[in-house]
Amino acid sequence: MIFSRCHIRVFKFALNKPSTNSLVFVAKRFSTFTPIVNSLRTYLKRPLDVGKVLKSLRLSGLALSISAVPFARVGECKNISRRVDHLIHGDNREAHLSLRDLASLIAPHAFWLVVAVIAAFMTALLNIQIPLYLGELIDAMAEIVKEHSQVGRASLAPISPVVVKLVASYAAQAGLTFLYITFLSILGERMAGDLRLRLFHRLLHLDMSFFDAEKTTELSSRLNVDVQEFKSSFKITISQGLRTLTQVVGCMWSLCRISPRMTLFTMAIIPMVITIGAFCGLLLRSLSRRAQCQSTIASTVSDEALSNIRTVRAFAMEQQELRLFSREVEKATVLHEALGAGVGLFQGGTNLLLNGIVVSVLYGGSGLIAAGELSAGDLMSFLVTAQTIQKSLAQLSITFGTALKGYTAGARVIQFANIAPSESYKGGIKIPYHSLWGEICFEGVHFTYPSRPEHTVLNGLNLRIPAGQVVALCGPSGEGKSTMVSLLERFYEPNAGRITLDGKDLTSLDVQWLRGQTIGLISQEPVLFATSIAENIRYGAPGASDEEVERAAKLANADSFIQSFPNGYNTIVGERGAQLSGGQRQRIAIARALVKDPPILILDEATSALDTESERLVKSALDTAMKGRTVLVIAHRLSTIQSANKICVIRGGKVVEEGTHEELMKKKTAYATLIASTNS
Numbered sequence: 001m002i003f004s005r006c007h008i009r010v011f012k013f014a015l016n017k018p019s020t021n022s023l024v025f026v027a028k029r030f031s032t033f034t035p036i037v038n039s040l041r042t043y044l045k046r047p048l049d050v051g052k053v054l055k056s057l058r059l060s061g062l063a064l065s066i067s068a069v070p071f072a073r074v075g076e077c078k079n080i081s082r083r084v085d086h087l088i089h090g091d092n093r094e095a096h097l098s099l100r101d102l103a104s105l106i107a108p109h110a111f112w113l114v115v116a117v118i119a120a121f122m123t124a125l126l127n128i129q130i131p132l133y134l135g136e137l138i139d140a141m142a143e144i145v146k147e148h149s150q151v152g153r154a155s156l157a158p159i160s161p162v163v164v165k166l167v168a169s170y171a172a173q174a175g176l177t178f179l180y181i182t183f184l185s186i187l188g189e190r191m192a193g194d195l196r197l198r199l200f201h202r203l204l205h206l207d208m209s210f211f212d213a214e215k216t217t218e219l220s221s222r223l224n225v226d227v228q229e230f231k232s233s234f235k236i237t238i239s240q241g242l243r244t245l246t247q248v249v250g251c252m253w254s255l256c257r258i259s260p261r262m263t264l265f266t267m268a269i270i271p272m273v274i275t276i277g278a279f280c281g282l283l284l285r286s287l288s289r290r291a292q293c294q295s296t297i298a299s300t301v302s303d304e305a306l307s308n309i310r311t312v313r314a315f316a317m318e319q320q321e322l323r324l325f326s327r328e329v330e331k332a333t334v335l336h337e338a339l340g341a342g343v344g345l346f347q348g349g350t351n352l353l354l355n356g357i358v359v360s361v362l363y364g365g366s367g368l369i370a371a372g373e374l375s376a377g378d379l380m381s382f383l384v385t386a387q388t389i390q391k392s393l394a395q396l397s398i399t400f401g402t403a404l405k406g407y408t409a410g411a412r413v414i415q416f417a418n419i420a421p422s423e424s425y426k427g428g429i430k431i432p433y434h435s436l437w438g439e440i441c442f443e444g445v446h447f448t449y450p451s452r453p454e455h456t457v458l459n460g461l462n463l464r465i466p467a468g469q470v471v472a473l474c475g476p477s478g479e480g481k482s483t484m485v486s487l488l489e490r491f492y493e494p495n496a497g498r499i500t501l502d503g504k505d506l507t508s509l510d511v512q513w514l515r516g517q518t519i520g521l522i523s524q525e526p527v528l529f530a531t532s533i534a535e536n537i538r539y540g541a542p543g544a545s546d547e548e549v550e551r552a553a554k555l556a557n558a559d560s561f562i563q564s565f566p567n568g569y570n571t572i573v574g575e576r577g578a579q580l581s582g583g584q585r586q587r588i589a590i591a592r593a594l595v596k597d598p599p600i601l602i603l604d605e606a607t608s609a610l611d612t613e614s615e616r617l618v619k620s621a622l623d624t625a626m627k628g629r630t631v632l633v634i635a636h637r638l639s640t641i642q643s644a645n646k647i648c649v650i651r652g653g654k655v656v657e658e659g660t661h662e663e664l665m666k667k668k669t670a671y672a673t674l675i676a677s678t679n680s
């Protein structure tokens with residue numbers, strides 16, 4: 001509850017503080033919430049007022065709360081955006097973490113697991129043995145007391161070996177505890193690193209259609225939060241689970257040696273605990289998954305609002321965003337509260353059963369002592385062993401809750417890490433540089449986006465872009481011009497027909513070579529990385545020298561403005577290049593495309609977002625850049641279109657007219673109308 005309030009308060013602060021520093025502050029606050037929550041826990045220890053007590057009573061109806069959650073309608077307020085409603089319905093996919101997945105994660109670090117398991121196992125064995133030594137010590141002490149009462153003095157010799165054994169056991173226990181915690185930490189960190197890399201690698205290679213359907217915040221949450229949760233839960237589950245399980249089994253054996261009758265009675269209760277545990281597990285696992293999904297939805301709202309803070313401000317949507325965030329955080333809180341209460345009930349119930357066992361054992365044990373079947377030392381061993389079992393089982397139930405969270409988090413990560421990218425993206429041929437002409441042909445291409453299969457975008461499109469020529473695509477908005485670029489870049493594959501480069505089907509070519517060395521793409525709103533100008537340009541060709549970077553910047557008409565900055569090429573451009581003007585960003589993007597010297601250049605409305613002066617500068621950069629290359633231009637402005645060697649008008653998913661500007665203007669058909677309407 002407090003956690004959710006903090007979230008909302010911090011979010012409110014960010015929405016109302018104008019500086020980007022406040023956003024950085026918020027990002028830090030969100031990432032450091034765990035220690036904050038820990039410190040806030042102390043807050044809970046304060047005396048509660050009546051209102052708070054009443055609120056807390058929500059937890060009391062645990063069974064009701066768990067069963068009511070699926071039907072819960074939280075925060076139904078008027079005027080709240082429905083921006084995230086599709087996530088609520090769409091994010092209920094069940095994720096599983098199989099033993100095979102787990103084994104594949106552990107296998108490379110099996111050594112650390114084995115040594116950690118051995119150390120934890122030995123610690124548990126010592127924990128079983130120690131009560132027996134304590135029993136021996138009590139018996140030896142009883143002997144001393146007896147001897148003292150008989151002869152007036154006694155020697156400490158009988159207890160010395162037992163004390164030595166005890167001290168050695170405690171020392172070994174401390175050493176082994178250190179070892180297994182260290183080894184498990186190594187294992188956990190390495191596994192988490194691998195898992196994060198595996199997921200990131202997979203995400204980087206997945207088909208573009210995957211990103212059409214998924215939210216980046218969701219992916220980032222799986223990559224960071226879930227991996228972290230999985231790691232810590234895994235460590236706790238292995239260390240405590242193994243130790244406590246061994247202790248339970250070992251102590252049972254010890255009890256068996258001390259009193260078989262009592263042990264039999266204790267064992268009879270264990271299956272009951274397991275059955276209840278399995279039932280609760282089923283219920284809580286689904287609840288845990290829903291709670292984690294809901295938390296992700298809440299983060300999606302805050303992330304989107306903070307990363308689009310200018311739009312939020314421009315539409316005065318601060319309060320709307322806050323209400324939306326509050327609603328989603330409230331929902332997450334209810335689910336997490338129910339989950340916490342569920343785990344609490346499970347632990348409470350288990351404790352009740354376990355304490356029942358202890359009382360019964362003690363009661364039965366008293367009978368045996370009365371009958372003279374147990375010594376004082378045996379009684380001591382019996383008590384400590386029974387208590388160890390009780391503590392171990394109580395610990396097991398806590399570990400169960402942790403394992404549950406870890407399972408859900410791990411399953412969410414593995415769900416995406418296991419998605420296979422299309423086979424066609426691997427391997428393929430590379431056309432040698434000297435024999436690459438750069439002629440592109442679209443032959444009867446049909447295409448629909450995987451996320452919207454009912455909407456045909458390209459419908460048997462034919463187009464030839466001769467090598468070394470500039471071809472301009474124009475047509476009304478939404479007719480598929482940018483889609484053609486996406487197909488050329490092989491972000492998607494045509495449903496029918498083919499696209500060729502120098503007569504070779506694109507699907508037979510190496511994608512890395514095609515995108516990395518052959519095609520240079522300059523889009524309408526280029527995104528820069530928050531690093532220096534030089535590094536942004538070098539992104540086009542990571543091996544480029546400083547001279548090559550400067551040459552590309554000069555070609556792109558960017559060198560003079562870069563040199564005018566105090567730090568020149570080392571100037572940091574800010575998030576997504578926010579510290580530069582649109583025209584400057586665009587010219588750096590052109591330099592980034594040119595630094596790899598691509599034979600084919602694609603300009604996707606590269607100047608349409610610029611003012612006249614910036615457009616003039618960018619256009620003169622582009623005119624130089626286009627020389628000697630095959631160029632595909634998507635443009636609306638007459639000045640860009642009319643200088644092309646060929647103009648194609650796209651309509652209804654096809655090329656409906658093609659020719660030079662003069663030829664098409666003479667015909668006075670679709671092109672002339674389009675030019676008149678877009679450039680009037």
Ligand SMILES: Nc1ncnc2c1ncn2[C@@H]1O[C@H](COP(=O)(O)OP(=O)(O)OP(=O)(O)O)[C@@H](O)[C@H]1O
Nearest residue numbers: 212449451452457476477478479480481482483484
């Ligand atoms: N990722 C996507 N998933 C589903 N549909 C898409 C996707 N991208 C574009 N579309 C749809 O495909 C159609 C063609 O879009 P495209 O961006 O290619 O048009 P365009 O001709 O470039 O338009 P504009 O000139 O406005 O940029 C549109 O109807 C659009 O809604």
